[in-house]
Amino acid sequence: IHESQSCFPNSVSSLSVDAQSLQKQIDELSTFSDTPAPSVTRILYSENDVLARRYIKNLMGLSGLSVREDAVGNIYGRWDGYEPELTPVATGSHIDAIPYSGKYDGVVGVLGAIEAINVLRRSGFKPKRSLEVILFTSEEPTRFGISCLGSRLLAGSEALEKALKTTVDGQNISFFDAARSAGYANDQEDLSGVFLKEGSYSAFVELHIEQGPILEEEGISIGIVTAIAAPASIKVDFEGNGGHAGAVLMPNRNDAGLAAAELALAVEKHVLESGSIDTVGTVGILELHPGAINSIPSKSHLEIDTRDIDEKRRNTVIERIHQSAIIISKNRGVGLSEFKIINQDPPALSDKSIIQAMEAASRELDLSHKLMISRAYHDSLFMARISPMGMIFIPCYKGYSHKPEEHASIENIANGVKVLAVTLAKLSLN
Amino acid sequence: IHESQSCFPNSVSSLSVDAQSLQKQIDELSTFSDTPAPSVTRILYSENDVLARRYIKNLMGLSGLSVREDAVGNIYGRWDGYEPELTPVATGSHIDAIPYSGKYDGVVGVLGAIEAINVLRRSGFKPKRSLEVILFTSEEPTRFGISCLGSRLLAGSEALEKALKTTVDGQNISFFDAARSAGYANDQEDLSGVFLKEGSYSAFVELHIEQGPILEEEGISIGIVTAIAAPASIKVDFEGNGGHAGAVLMPNRNDAGLAAAELALAVEKHVLESGSIDTVGTVGILELHPGAINSIPSKSHLEIDTRDIDEKRRNTVIERIHQSAIIISKNRGVGLSEFKIINQDPPALSDKSIIQAMEAASRELDLSHKLMISRAYHDSLFMARISPMGMIFIPCYKGYSHKPEEHASIENIANGVKVLAVTLAKLSLN
Ligand SMILES: [Mn+2]
Ligand SMILES: [Mn+2]
Ligand SMILES: [Mn+2]
Ligand SMILES: [Mn+2]
Numbered sequence: 001i002h003e004s005q006s007c008f009p010n011s012v013s014s015l016s017v018d019a020q021s022l023q024k025q026i027d028e029l030s031t032f033s034d035t036p037a038p039s040v041t042r043i044l045y046s047e048n049d050v051l052a053r054r055y056i057k058n059l060m061g062l063s064g065l066s067v068r069e070d071a072v073g074n075i076y077g078r079w080d081g082y083e084p085e086l087t088p089v090a091t092g093s094h095i096d097a098i099p100y101s102g103k104y105d106g107v108v109g110v111l112g113a114i115e116a117i118n119v120l121r122r123s124g125f126k127p128k129r130s131l132e133v134i135l136f137t138s139e140e141p142t143r144f145g146i147s148c149l150g151s152r153l154l155a156g157s158e159a160l161e162k163a164l165k166t167t168v169d170g171q172n173i174s175f176f177d178a179a180r181s182a183g184y185a186n187d188q189e190d191l192s193g194v195f196l197k198e199g200s201y202s203a204f205v206e207l208h209i210e211q212g213p214i215l216e217e218e219g220i221s222i223g224i225v226t227a228i229a230a231p232a233s234i235k236v237d238f239e240g241n242g243g244h245a246g247a248v249l250m251p252n253r254n255d256a257g258l259a260a261a262e263l264a265l266a267v268e269k270h271v272l273e274s275g276s277i278d279t280v281g282t283v284g285i286l287e288l289h290p291g292a293i294n295s296i297p298s299k300s301h302l303e304i305d306t307r308d309i310d311e312k313r314r315n316t317v318i319e320r321i322h323q324s325a326i327i328i329s330k331n332r333g334v335g336l337s338e339f340k341i342i343n344q345d346p347p348a349l350s351d352k353s354i355i356q357a358m359e360a361a362s363r364e365l366d367l368s369h370k371l372m373i374s375r376a377y378h379d380s381l382f383m384a385r386i387s388p389m390g391m392i393f394i395p396c397y398k399g400y401s402h403k404p405e406e407h408a409s410i411e412n413i414a415n416g417v418k419v420l421a422v423t424l425a426k427l428s429l430n
Numbered sequence: 431i432h433e434s435q436s437c438f439p440n441s442v443s444s445l446s447v448d449a450q451s452l453q454k455q456i457d458e459l460s461t462f463s464d465t466p467a468p469s470v471t472r473i474l475y476s477e478n479d480v481l482a483r484r485y486i487k488n489l490m491g492l493s494g495l496s497v498r499e500d501a502v503g504n505i506y507g508r509w510d511g512y513e514p515e516l517t518p519v520a521t522g523s524h525i526d527a528i529p530y531s532g533k534y535d536g537v538v539g540v541l542g543a544i545e546a547i548n549v550l551r552r553s554g555f556k557p558k559r560s561l562e563v564i565l566f567t568s569e570e571p572t573r574f575g576i577s578c579l580g581s582r583l584l585a586g587s588e589a590l591e592k593a594l595k596t597t598v599d600g601q602n603i604s605f606f607d608a609a610r611s612a613g614y615a616n617d618q619e620d621l622s623g624v625f626l627k628e629g630s631y632s633a634f635v636e637l638h639i640e641q642g643p644i645l646e647e648e649g650i651s652i653g654i655v656t657a658i659a660a661p662a663s664i665k666v667d668f669e670g671n672g673g674h675a676g677a678v679l680m681p682n683r684n685d686a687g688l689a690a691a692e693l694a695l696a697v698e699k700h701v702l703e704s705g706s707i708d709t710v711g712t713v714g715i716l717e718l719h720p721g722a723i724n725s726i727p728s729k730s731h732l733e734i735d736t737r738d739i740d741e742k743r744r745n746t747v748i749e750r751i752h753q754s755a756i757i758i759s760k761n762r763g764v765g766l767s768e769f770k771i772i773n774q775d776p777p778a779l780s781d782k783s784i785i786q787a788m789e790a791a792s793r794e795l796d797l798s799h800k801l802m803i804s805r806a807y808h809d810s811l812f813m814a815r816i817s818p819m820g821m822i823f824i825p826c827y828k829g830y831s832h833k834p835e836e837h838a839s840i841e842n843i844a845n846g847v848k849v850l851a852v853t854l855a856k857l858s859l860n
Pocket of ligand 3: 535714832
């Protein structure tokens with residue numbers, strides 16, 4: 001008997017996504033923002049983040065999921081299977097949004113997961129393994145400089161658990177004070193309850209916009225992710241003597257801002273030297289102190305992101321950036337007071353049987369699909385440490401992401417939700 | 431009869447500065463700061479600025495000066511001469527402080543001016559021309575991007591009067607709302623009362639720390655300023671497409687942050703190309719938008735300061751910076767959405783008879799002195815538009831300024847106060 005027939009009495013083509021409600025939810029969620037529409041800014045543990053979380057928990061409840069939250073605010077919504085002793089199948093993504101970004105990144109994988117549950121319920125499906133929808137805390141590194149904070153911790157990072165005890169945000173608010181202000185971390189500073197054991201899930205699948213232009217350009221509905229590129233992030237601080245912009249003559253300067261400018265250009269140079277189209281590097285943060293037009297910068301701070309699907313090649317780029325930072329510091333007589341690799345994660349591979357399930361689902365739904373790699377990282381990168389993992393991509397407008405113009409059509413989102421629903425059904429019965 | 435004997439019955443060597451009180455006032459004034467000691471941050475019309483102004487007005491009153499304020503908060507303290515119909519002699523400086531700067535820049539020329547008045551009173555001196563101490567509003571461009579706001583307006587800048595109607599700060603607070611919150615600008619938006627006619631003063635003298643290392647290195651007590659270098663400031667904005675730091679491949683990027691980094695280095699290059707030690711240029715502000723580690727900068731903003739004692743040479747540097755901005759914009763496919771010259775002031779020359787008065791005062795006080803140029807600009811640059819002008823410099827530690835380590839010894843300050851007092855006396859009798 002064909003696998004899809006064992007879960008859906010009728011053909012999968014009869015599965016119905018409530019596209020109108022889903023679009024309405026995406027639009028409503030986007031209003032919880034610290035910046036005006038069309039931009040979205042939703043920072044971890046902010047008032048808007050708390051309101052958005054409440055909105056999601058309410059939707060989970062309406063979809064019949066039983067909700068629990070852990071100490072850092074990962075939110076779990078569970079649909080019990082008829083063999084509840086089996087390890088469950090999970091899906092999910094994030095709803096935090098970097099400053100002035102868009103309304104689809106992450107959100108499609110949370111609201112879409114809840115809608116996939118609705119699709120399965122409406123079809124009459126009964127899960128064998130339980131199904132869980134997870135909202136991960138702070139996929140974006142905005143507030144505390146730590147990406148995938150929730151999934152990284154959930155996947156057992158003791159280094160992160162330790163680091164969080166002394167982590168503060170740009171306003172010097174501690175991680176724990178921030179978490180408590182949002183109603184989390186009530187058991188002092190013990191986060192061990194957040195850890196999940198390897199094998200806690202039989203599968204994890206994340207639905208996400210591609211954040212690249214390939215699917216749209218090739219007119220393909222579904223991307224099936226085979227691997228996630230390995231991200232690394234670096235913080236750099238330079239220090240000079242500063243001084244008055246009029247009075248200190250050029251030969252007497254050691255300008256921390258110009259050191260930062262040189263390093264930013266060196267990042268680009270070393271990335272291009274790798275010779276591979278798959279190597280990328282970005283200076284997204286560059287701050288000068290004191291930041292006055294008539295003051296020579298006495299301090300500068302850069303945050304650098306570099307990624308590759310080849311871990312070794314990426315690490316070579318990091319080494320070259322470090323060498324450049326040292327040389328610039330010497331040549332300019334500027335102190336290199338910090339060169340810190342914040343994270344340097346290995347890439348993750350999708351699980352073969354999950355890839356097969358996603359391919360089969362796409363085929364049964366008659367949706368064009370292709371295998372691809374994810375150049376952006378996702379919570380899936382960390383879920384892969386404790387569970388077989390897979391990701392479903394949908395096309396997005398011009399590949400735009402992390403800006404207000406980010407857009408995915410509701411048709412493409414609905415297709416993704418259907419593939420997710422069928423994939424979850426298959427994995428649940430596995 | 432010798433000029434100094436006509437004003438001081440006793441020898442000028444008997445003039446006494448109350449160094450202890452003056453140091454106490456400098457220390458007390460430094461506590462009106464938005465950042466912790468030893469740094470000082472005093473932003474126009476902030477609560478601390480208002481408190482500091484009150485402190486100065488109180489001291490003016492205690493020194494027997496009659497106080498008035500104009501609509502933008504320039505504060506005048508007057509000691510009537512015995513021929514009050516003659517045009518008065520003025521002195522003064524500013525008390526606003528850029529973020530994380532020190533406690534002597536400007537302050538020495540305000541508190542020192544009040545103490546010079548005290549010195550003259552204690553000596554039994556009676557002014558013929560009235561003497562005025564002026565506290566200028568916002569010498570620093572911190573809040574509204576306009577340097578020497580008070581003196582520029584007072585000296586008759588109609589362009590500034592017009593611009594202020596639409597000027598807002600970084601928080602989008604209008605100049606007029608900010609001024610009203612500090613108790614100024616109560617007559618709607620009419621600032622014509624601030625303007626002073628050319629010839630309103632027979633002389634203006636400013637006492638200031640050197641903000642350069644020359645006097646200290648050469649062991650000289652008094653710098654007599656013959657000219658003030660010509661400052662210009664420029665605002666530049668670049669715009670690109672931004673996007674996700676992982677997903678957008680390098681060839682598809684137009685990174686506004688890297689355009690800004692290139693322009694910052696180009697500013698340095700063009701300044702050095704001038705071939706003159708007197709040409710300086712600084713990028714004190716460089717901001718990226720959205721400012722997230724995993725987001726390609728879609729906007730960047732630079733503020734550039736460049737100065738020279740040769741106006742033509744400085745304007746050549748500005749032209750080259752503009753050319754570079756255009757070329758960078760083309761090469762990177764980034765939009766140059768703004769290249770705005772905010773001000774491009776001519777240099778100012780000190781008045782010969784004031785130079786002679788300052789030299790004579792230094793000689794009579796037996797203080798080593800030298801003629802020099804001011805590389806930093808000052809309110810004197812604008813006072814020179816309506817009055818004969820002169821400046822007295824005193825040594826400061828390592829030439830440091832605009833940072834917490836800025837320091838001038840009380841002995842050097844007291845010497846400057848004495849030279850100022852004697853100079854004012856001479857000019858008053860002139
Ligand atoms: Mn993102
Ligand atoms: Mn995401
Ligand atoms: Mn200054
Ligand atoms: Mn000053």
